[in-house]
Amino acid sequence: MACCADSASRPRQWWRAAAWALLAVLGLAAPAHAAGADPAPLHLQQARLALEPGAGWDAPAAPPPALLAPDGGTAWDTVALPHARPRSLAAAGDTPDAPPDVAWYRLDLPAGTAGPGPFFYLPRWQTIGSIAVYADDRLVYRSRGSRVWNGFNRPLWLPLTEAAQGPAPRTVLVRMASQRGVGGALSTAWVGSEHALQGRYRLRAWLQSDLVSIASGTFLAIGLFSFAVWCVRRRETLYALFFASAVTHALRTLHFTIGNEPPLLPDALFGWVTVNSLGWWMACVCLFAMRVHGRKLPALERGIVAVVVAMSLATLPGWGLRLETVLPVLYLTDVALAVTVALTGIWASRRGGTRAGLVLSIWFALSVPAGAYDLLLASYRVPIESVYLGPYVSIGLFSIFLVILYQRYVGALRSVETANAQLEVRLAGRERELAASYAQLQALERQRTLDAERQRLMQEMHDGIGSSLISALRMTERGRLQEADMARVLRECIDDLKLSIDSLEHQGTDLLSVLAALRFRLAPRLEAAGLALRWRVVDVPPLAWLDPQSALHILRILQEVLANLLKHSGAHGIEIATGSTADGSVLVWVRDDGTPHRPDGHAPAGHGKGLANVRSRAQALGARCSWSVEEGGNLFELRLPAQGATQPG
Amino acid sequence: MQDHPAHASRAPGGLPAEAPARIRVGTVEDDPETREALARHIYAQPDLVLVLQASRRAEALALLPQQALDVLLVDLGLPDGSGLDVIRAARAQWPGCGVLVSTVFGDEAHVLPAIEAGAMGYLLKDSSAPELAHEIRSVHAGGSPISPMVARKILTRAVERAAPVAAPAAPSSIALSVREREVLQLVSKGFTTEETAAALSISNSTARTFVRRIYAKLQVGTRAEAIHQAHRHGLLRG
Numbered sequence: 040m041a042c043c044a045d046s047a048s049r050p051r052q053w054w055r056a057a058a059w060a061l062l063a064v065l066g067l068a069a070p071a072h073a074a075g076a077d078p079a080p081l082h083l084q085q086a087r088l089a090l091e092p093g094a095g096w097d098a099p100a101a102p103p104p105a106l107l108a109p110d111g112g113t114a115w116d117t118v119a120l121p122h123a124r125p126r127s128l129a130a131a132g133d134t135p136d137a138p139p140d141v142a143w144y145r146l147d148l149p150a151g152t153a154g155p156g157p158f159f160y161l162p163r164w165q166t167i168g169s170i171a172v173y174a175d176d177r178l179v180y181r182s183r184g185s186r187v188w189n190g191f192n193r194p195l196w197l198p199l200t201e202a203a204q205g206p207a208p209r210t211v212l213v214r215m216a217s218q219r220g221v222g223g224a225l226s227t228a229w230v231g232s233e234h235a236l237q238g239r240y241r242l243r244a245w246l247q248s249d250l251v252s253i254a255s256g257t258f259l260a261i262g263l264f265s266f267a268v269w270c271v272r273r274r275e276t277l278y279a280l281f282f283a284s285a286v287t288h289a290l291r292t293l294h295f296t297i298g299n300e301p302p303l304l305p306d307a308l309f310g311w312v313t314v315n316s317l318g319w320w321m322a323c324v325c326l327f328a329m330r331v332h333g334r335k336l337p338a339l340e341r342g343i344v345a346v347v348v349a350m351s352l353a354t355l356p357g358w359g360l361r362l363e364t365v366l367p368v369l370y371l372t373d374v375a376l377a378v379t380v381a382l383t384g385i386w387a388s389r390r391g392g393t394r395a396g397l398v399l400s401i402w403f404a405l406s407v408p409a410g411a412y413d414l415l416l417a418s419y420r421v422p423i424e425s426v427y428l429g430p431y432v433s434i435g436l437f438s439i440f441l442v443i444l445y446q447r448y449v450g451a452l453r454s455v456e457t458a459n460a461q462l463e464v465r466l467a468g469r470e471r472e473l474a475a476s477y478a479q480l481q482a483l484e485r486q487r488t489l490d491a492e493r494q495r496l497m498q499e500m501h502d503g504i505g506s507s508l509i510s511a512l513r514m515t516e517r518g519r520l521q522e523a524d525m526a527r528v529l530r531e532c533i534d535d536l537k538l539s540i541d542s543l544e545h546q547g548t549d550l551l552s553v554l555a556a557l558r559f560r561l562a563p564r565l566e567a568a569g570l571a572l573r574w575r576v577v578d579v580p581p582l583a584w585l586d587p588q589s590a591l592h593i594l595r596i597l598q599e600v601l602a603n604l605l606k607h608s609g610a611h612g613i614e615i616a617t618g619s620t621a622d623g624s625v626l627v628w629v630r631d632d633g634t635p636h637r638p639d640g641h642a643p644a645g646h647g648k649g650l651a652n653v654r655s656r657a658q659a660l661g662a663r664c665s666w667s668v669e670e671g672g673n674l675f676e677l678r679l680p681a682q683g684a685t686q687p688g
Numbered sequence: 689m690q691d692h693p694a695h696a697s698r699a700p701g702g703l704p705a706e707a708p709a710r711i712r713v714g715t716v717e718d719d720p721e722t723r724e725a726l727a728r729h730i731y732a733q734p735d736l737v738l739v740l741q742a743s744r745r746a747e748a749l750a751l752l753p754q755q756a757l758d759v760l761l762v763d764l765g766l767p768d769g770s771g772l773d774v775i776r777a778a779r780a781q782w783p784g785c786g787v788l789v790s791t792v793f794g795d796e797a798h799v800l801p802a803i804e805a806g807a808m809g810y811l812l813k814d815s816s817a818p819e820l821a822h823e824i825r826s827v828h829a830g831g832s833p834i835s836p837m838v839a840r841k842i843l844t845r846a847v848e849r850a851a852p853v854a855a856p857a858a859p860s861s862i863a864l865s866v867r868e869r870e871v872l873q874l875v876s877k878g879f880t881t882e883e884t885a886a887a888l889s890i891s892n893s894t895a896r897t898f899v900r901r902i903y904a905k906l907q908v909g910t911r912a913e914a915i916h917q918a919h920r921h922g923l924l925r926g
Contacts, residue, residue: 179806405913447874493733498917535791535815536793537793540793541795541837544795544796544797544837551876551877551878552836552837552840552876552877554877554878555836555837555840555875555876555877556837556878557878558836558878559794559835559837559878560835562880563816563819567816574879574883575875576877576878578877
């Protein structure tokens with residue numbers, strides 16, 4: 040599958056890019072190294088060594104004169120460089136307070152071998168103590184830290200003359216004051232022009248400490264980023280563990296990277312941190328690896344953390360055991376821890392089939408031989424000019440960490456995208472369902488409307504035309520219906536039908552359109568009966584409730600009222616008018632000049648059934664009907680509400 | 689229903705010399721009772737002459753070219769097709785002929801398509817004899833009747849078009865003059881043509897010619913739409 044091929048090829052590309060980047064960085068240093076060709080620098084591979092009993096820690100402003108005398112006074116041993124004075128692990132308990140062992144290395148520069156203004160380049164030195172360098176009788180360098188915080192891993196790069204072109208000194212003296220019994224070591228040395236030597240110096244400074252400090256600072260920065268991620272994503276423990284690893288690693292590499300500056304920590308605390316941070320770091324790596332390969336080994340996890348915590352507590356300054364006395368035990372424990380972490384990691388990753396876990400654990404396994412090598416280097420069993428390998432192993436390890444986190448990060452982004460896409464698909468599905476159910480509802484609603492309309496029409500046919508035709512039929516059957524009556528009944532039926540049709544066609548909210556239809560239909564009938572119709576309608580507010588059914592109610596009410604007038608009032612003129620009130624009610628008046636009927640508020644005599652019909656229709660509309668007597672006639676008023684009845688019909 | 693052959697439908701005793709003085713009327717109606725009632729009413733009027741009577745669409749189309757007409761009454765629901773075809777044919781054959789669509793209800797669903805096809809008004813089937821004669825004379829004189837419902841419908845079309853929308857006007861929309869709109873508004877509120885004329889201080893016949901002009905616009909709109917559709921379907925060239 041495409042995604043698998045993708046994830047497999049990505050780390051490979053990453054590694055290739057990383058390799059090229061490393062080559063490019065090294066390539067910057069290489070030309071500088073090759074450039075120093077002109078006056079061949081002096082490579083000092085031999086020195087004379089003398090011990091100065093009873094000397095103090097502080098380097099004097101000038102070396103004791105006896106040391107500079109050409110031959111007499113001092114018993115010099117000739118030693119080959121690099122030279123190491125062995126560390127005795129079983130040193131006396133009072134060594135920190137005892138006066139130091141002071142060793143003088145004398146490097147003679149044969150006359151004419153070094154040009155003017157030479158530089159002194161010392162690739163490495165190491166001891167628990169301090170170092171000072173003299174050009175002839177002039178002090179040119181002294182380490183300023185403490186015995187432990189002394190910048191031993193930084194190459195020395197010193198101008199041997201005050202003036203840029205001053206004459207070269209005859210002798211270089213290196214004074215090494217060491218804590219009793221810990222020994223010390225000195226590499227070969229170089230004297231030559233700055234131009235000739237700086238390439239070598241820079242490459243070594245880069246390999247020995249600059250690269251390590253840059254890497255450790257970079258990991259610390261990424262660690263802070265990881266920590267920030269973890270702060271908001273507490274379930275992603277990997278990010279927190281990366282941060283912890285970066286911090287412990289920085290603490291661990293501190294003593295490789297510090298220069299010639301005053302100590303930040305008391306020696307005891309600094310030593311404690313330096314030694315124990317290795318254990319802390321390994322614990323972090325172990326927890327990280329377990330979360331990568333995913334196999335739960337809680338007993339191992341707890342055991343490792345317990346051992347590390349126990350070691351740290353046992354060696355806590357001013358409280359636990361003296362660090363120096365248990366140092367071999369601590370380092371052996373660290374080796375055991377490293378072996379355990381590496382082996383269980385490899386085993387679990389193979390079982391779980393996690394490539395990342397396997398790569399991580401195998402690389403971590405490298406830290407066992409590297410650690411052993413570093414331990415030998417630290418105890419001067421390996422030539423002092425070698426480089427500590429531990430930091431390089433951890434740089435590789437951090438790179439693997441980063442690849443793992445990168446894959447998780449990218450994977451998380453991808454799964455978010457996938458989830459979003461799925462969400463969109465589901466959303467679209469839900470939208471379709473909603474649209475379908477809405478359409479269904481609409482269809483139901485339409486059906487309901489149609490049913491209601493059909494029912495209404497049925498009712499109208501039944502009560503209106505149907506019953507008129509039936510009564511006409513009955514009268515005809517009994518021979519009581521004259522031809523004129525027959526025509527009248529049929530005309531009434533047609534009128535009924537026309538009004539029903541008009542109500543069906545009614546649209547909008549304007550009452551006047553309903554009244555116009557009424558006039559259009561009934562005016563011929565009124566005129567035929569000799570009634571003059573005055574049309575006095577004015578515009579009225581729209582009635583939102585005026586649907587076809589309400590329109591038909593209004594038409595029927597007025598039809599009935601007009602039919603009554605025709606039959607009973609004996610009027611000659613009719614006026615139809617409209618008006619409205621302040622509260623939005625709409626009024627329809629029908630005036631006639633016929634004989635006044637019963638007193639105010641009472642319906643005129645006549646069709647009981649017809650009037651009941653009027654009242655029930657008015658009630659359905661939420662309207663009110665009233666009849667009153669006016670001067671010279673009668674007035675019918677239909678008052679329609681601004682808001683329709685709650686349940687019209 | 690060929691019980692009224694073409695020759696029999698000529699006005700009996702109608703001499704060609706008299707014809708121009710009288711209004712030549714034709715009827716297309718499938719119901720025999722109604723047809724006879726119409727014929728009776730027309731015969732009763734001295735200034736009217738019935739020159740064409742048909743009961744089917746095919747019959748009407750065949751008879752139309754044979755006799756010049758002043759007024760034609762057409763029922764839409766013919767047994768062999770729509771009366772709309774007869775209206776179109778009559779207008780094409782005799783452009784000066786006033787066509788009235790004969791309808792039971794005068795509802796806009798029947799009247800408006802007829803007007804768009806070329807009719808100049810409608811005639812209610814239950815009209816009395818005097819009303820019938822009046823409508824025939826009126827349409828011959830250039831006037832057209834209008835019902836409030838039709839007036840309202842035409843107004844809504846015009847209003848739709850007047851809306852300030854950039855979209856092309858609907859094909860069925862028409863442009864009305866202020867006067868025409870006033871006429872339609874009054875009619876739609878139930879005022880008769882006479883009352884409308886009085887309210888606008890114009891004569892009755894002027895009000896009726898306004899209506900005729902409005903109907904003509906409806907026909908123009910329809911014709912324009914027909915041409916547009918024909919172009920779209922490649923039926924017309926150029």
